[in-house]
Amino acid sequence: MAHDHHDHDHDHGDDHGQAPPSDMALRVKALESLMVEKGLVDPAALDAIVDHFEHRVGPRNGARVVAKAWTDPAYKARLMEDATAAIAELGYAGGQGDHMIVVENTPEIHNVVVCTLCSCYPWPVLGLPPVWYKSSPYRSRVVIDPRGVLAEFGTELPAETEVRVWDSTAEIRYLVLPERPADTDGLDESALAALVTRDGMIGTARL
Template sequence: MRQAPARMAHDHPGHEHGQHPPSDMELRVKALESVLVEKGLVDPAALDAIVDHYQHKVGPRNGARVVAKAWSDPAFRARLETDATAAIAELGYTGRQGEHMVALFNTPSLHNMVVCTLCSCYPWPVLGLPPVWYKSAPYRSRAVIDPRGVLAEFGVSLPQGIEVRVWDSTAEVRYLVIPERPAGTERLSEAELAALVTRDGMIGTARL
């Protein structure tokens, strides 16, 4: 998340972290992992399996597939509007933190944005683990008080005529923003459409 004016930090999803030394947090995690493995308390293979699960089976690519299908399949979109949990389950995305889903559709006059003001409730099956900034106190408080200001820090400047609606995730309900389909994408396949969708777009802190 890029450094925002004095209040929030925002990580860059496409940034090549390999070009920089590991952070203090990464070093501490690695040291802790080494100690636990050395003492026989953690199985490295089990850790690798967990990481692989969240990288390849649970994550933003799942949500991107949901969005792309909603863009290209009117019947699926209708089911997503009626019962997002069931529609998302059609694609095989179910489980913990995704039991009760609601899809929020952006329009030319409405921009949806998601926050969890109490902790970090987040739709894991379709977005993976929440980014650090989503869990931060500044985002959780300011997204409700000053959503346009927060969006501006993410590089999103909305005309005054567009309503910004903020949705508060809870342990009972989690949200997935369906961004507007970009113009000129009528001939793209679902896979090509999915490649256009970003994690932040599905939280509502980016526009496509």
């Protein structure tokens, strides 16, 4: 099974300490320039799309939801009761996030999310799905052998911890509320959000 989070680029950088662009980045830039030159796309529209996915859609949104739930019991209660509405309170709604359910990890229960039919994914809070989430091996194996798949991600769970697998659909998307890391009582929401990872909100990692 492919795990894109195990892939690392080891560029040594140029003389100015910055890594040179990858071949893929160069190809994308060349294609973009060609499309703009031919009048097929508006540069401003491209910039708006990039800004949307970098700053308005992505795991940082989900991390903010998680951090607020960790620090605000009233918000957490609303999140667990009606995740769609509670997430919308923070400005994250629509675009494959219209029907959200949040499932909470505890010492006794570990949740992991999959979409066995395709790759349904909560874009407003997690951005674009990783390659491995869409792969057939992950989609089929995590249902049959969740502990084995989690172990491949480096997530070893105690034998007494129950693993629950949640199958997303076109109607319902899931978000895992990870356990709050120990010794973080003095951190504010911003610092806590920085600890939250995409894989932690899918359930393939523990924080």
